[in-house]
Amino acid sequence: MFDSRLVQIIVGSLGETLYMVGVSCGLAVVFGLPIGVILVITEKRHILENPCVNQVFQAVVNIGRSIPFVILMVAIMPFTRLLTGTSIGTTAAIVPLTIAAIPFVARMVETSLREVDPGVVEAAQAMGASPWEIIIKVLIPEAKPSLILGVTITAINLVGYSTMAGAIGGGGLGDLAVRYGYQRFRGDVMLATVVILVLLVQGVQVLGGALAKKAEHRRS
Amino acid sequence: MRLESISKAFETDSSRVIALKEVSLHVAPGEIFGIIGLSGAGKSTLVRCINMLEVPDQGKVYVDGTEISALGSRELREVRKKIGMIFQHFNLLSSRTVLENVIFPLEIAKLPKPERARRGEKLLELVGLEDKKDAYPSQLSGGQKQRVGIARALANDPKVLLCDEPTSSLDPQTTRSILRLLDTINKNLGLTIILITHEMEAIRQICDKVAVIEDGKVVESGRVIDVFISPDHETTKAMIRGSSHIDAPDWAIEILEASAKASDRQVVRLSFVGESAGRPVISSIARDFGVDINILTAQIDHMKSVPFGVMLVELSGNSGGIEKSIDYLRRLGVSVDVIDDISDFVTKENGGANL
Numbered sequence: 001m002f003d004s005r006l007v008q009i010i011v012g013s014l015g016e017t018l019y020m021v022g023v024s025c026g027l028a029v030v031f032g033l034p035i036g037v038i039l040v041i042t043e044k045r046h047i048l049e050n051p052c053v054n055q056v057f058q059a060v061v062n063i064g065r066s067i068p069f070v071i072l073m074v075a076i077m078p079f080t081r082l083l084t085g086t087s088i089g090t091t092a093a094i095v096p097l098t099i100a101a102i103p104f105v106a107r108m109v110e111t112s113l114r115e116v117d118p119g120v121v122e123a124a125q126a127m128g129a130s131p132w133e134i135i136i137k138v139l140i141p142e143a144k145p146s147l148i149l150g151v152t153i154t155a156i157n158l159v160g161y162s163t164m165a166g167a168i169g170g171g172g173l174g175d176l177a178v179r180y181g182y183q184r185f186r187g188d189v190m191l192a193t194v195v196i197l198v199l200l201v202q203g204v205q206v207l208g209g210a211l212a213k214k215a216e217h218r219r220s
Numbered sequence: 221m222r223l224e225s226i227s228k229a230f231e232t233d234s235s236r237v238i239a240l241k242e243v244s245l246h247v248a249p250g251e252i253f254g255i256i257g258l259s260g261a262g263k264s265t266l267v268r269c270i271n272m273l274e275v276p277d278q279g280k281v282y283v284d285g286t287e288i289s290a291l292g293s294r295e296l297r298e299v300r301k302k303i304g305m306i307f308q309h310f311n312l313l314s315s316r317t318v319l320e321n322v323i324f325p326l327e328i329a330k331l332p333k334p335e336r337a338r339r340g341e342k343l344l345e346l347v348g349l350e351d352k353k354d355a356y357p358s359q360l361s362g363g364q365k366q367r368v369g370i371a372r373a374l375a376n377d378p379k380v381l382l383c384d385e386p387t388s389s390l391d392p393q394t395t396r397s398i399l400r401l402l403d404t405i406n407k408n409l410g411l412t413i414i415l416i417t418h419e420m421e422a423i424r425q426i427c428d429k430v431a432v433i434e435d436g437k438v439v440e441s442g443r444v445i446d447v448f449i450s451p452d453h454e455t456t457k458a459m460i461r462g463s464s465h466i467d468a469p470d471w472a473i474e475i476l477e478a479s480a481k482a483s484d485r486q487v488v489r490l491s492f493v494g495e496s497a498g499r500p501v502i503s504s505i506a507r508d509f510g511v512d513i514n515i516l517t518a519q520i521d522h523m524k525s526v527p528f529g530v531m532l533v534e535l536s537g538n539s540g541g542i543e544k545s546i547d548y549l550r551r552l553g554v555s556v557d558v559i560d561d562i563s564d565f566v567t568k569e570n571g572g573a574n575l
Binding site for chain 2: 117119120122123124125126127128129130133137138141142144215217218
């Protein structure tokens with residue numbers, strides 16, 4: 001159905017998508033996890049209660065979550081150029097993807113850590129654990145299955161966002177679908193990209209589910 | 221250990237709830253000290269004030285001579301390592317195995333790794349769970365979880381063990397075995413234990429002293445035996461009655477009612493403790509004072525290891541004889557309660573009598 005050149009292009013696009021999603025998801029976790037932790041531990045009656053810090057972070061996360069991705073992508077172009085030296089291309093697309101995903105990850109982390117039994121935190125405090133030890137040894141390990149599922153959802157969202165990144169020359173499967181499938185009337189290419197995207201999302205979901213299950217020691 | 225007029229209030233948006241009002245307690249080393257109260261009485265808040273999980277608004281807390289309430293957070297964490305705590309809902313880490321849970325406090329105390337595992341295994345042996353070390357908490361029963369909790373609380377060789385309703389979510393049989401374990405630990409390790417509970421049964425089984433707390437205040441305290449024999453406060457009386465009731469047969473009700481009217485008959489409750497339980501007091505009353513004794517119901521139990529008997533008897537004879545008998549019994553150290561109002565004993569639902 002496809003000649004080898006087209007196959008190469010599809011594989012290349014898949015690689016670009018994986019690259020964008022993988023790197024931005026990783027970076028979003030690196031920045032989003034601490035923000036999520038701060039959102040939880042500064043809450044009332046938590047280990048480092050601090051209403052001021054909490055409100056500031058709540059506001060920042062809410063603002064970040066409310067900007068539509070397409071607008072964000074364009075709006076932060078100067079910042080993107082500053083970081084990557086260009087505002088076009090796959091690497092440049094990672095910047096808006098990451099920035100869009102950080103507040104999302106922070107909310108996911110917040111929800112996961114809230115589920116941790118306050119009694120367990122109290123027990124750790126009673127043993128003389130410091131706030132840092134409680135975060136590293138109690139909150140995060142106890143929330144691990146839920147955190148893994150949160151990262152899975154984030155990755156899947158990023159697959160969706162990454163197709164929009166095609167608009168700024170980000171490449172990837174979305175870009176391919178638009179340029180070949182839509183603009184050149186190649187329905188078969190369109191269908192192929194959609195099938196690959198479906199499989200990709202399925203794969204991420206199955207993998208995330210399996211990892212979460214492996215980390216789960218509570219009776220389900 | 222000493223608490224000096226601890227007060228604590230919780231603020232909510234609309235109101236201010238006073239949890240503790242000037243509570244003072246003194247707990248001697250090696251003692252098992254029970255704190256009993258109904259839910260909402262403030263007992264859990266009180267025990268949390270001992271290791272500053274709740275910071276009291278007023279008052280001072282001393283543990284082992286150190287004023288805990290004056291420490292900074294770093295020093296407080298060091299002191300907490302020497303105060304073990306167990307909980308009603310066990311509060312084990314679900315992501316860690318049994319052994320990993322037990323060595324958690326050792327990690328916090330920065331003990332070297334090989335040492336941790338060795339101590340962990342020894343602690344599990346102490347609580348009888350060495351074969352469960354690689355299981356996860358979700359695979360254990362409630363009693364086993366509490367044993368892990370106890371092993372974990374003992375990891376850093378604490379001097380004090382705080383127990384917050386440790387048996388409240390366990391069945392009666394498991395409750396007894398956990399209480400026995402606490403008693404053994406107290407004896408073998410010389411550990412001071414503070415036991416929070418709402419079950420008089422737990423107090424009776426292992427505590428040396430007890431404080432009854434109601435509405436944030438200590439309403440009665442002292443040696444468990446003394447409190448059991450002659451409770452002063454209404455709440456205490458109600459809790460004791462609720463814990464050691466004997467159902468009297470139906471015919472006893474008629475006797476109770478009849479004696480309430482007659483002047484030559486008197487129903488009394490006799491409580492015997494320790495040596496007085498061993499003397500033939502009943503027969504000597506009958507002989508010396510010409511009083512007939514009808515035993516309506518009786519129960520012998522023990523409090524920690526001291527035998528403790530309760531008996532509901534009807535004395536009949538001339539009123540002088542009855543009075544003398546009661547005096548005589550009191551002189552022998554038997555606690556005598558004269559029952560004039562039988563309504564306390566007759567429970568409406570079953571028509572039986574409760575003692």
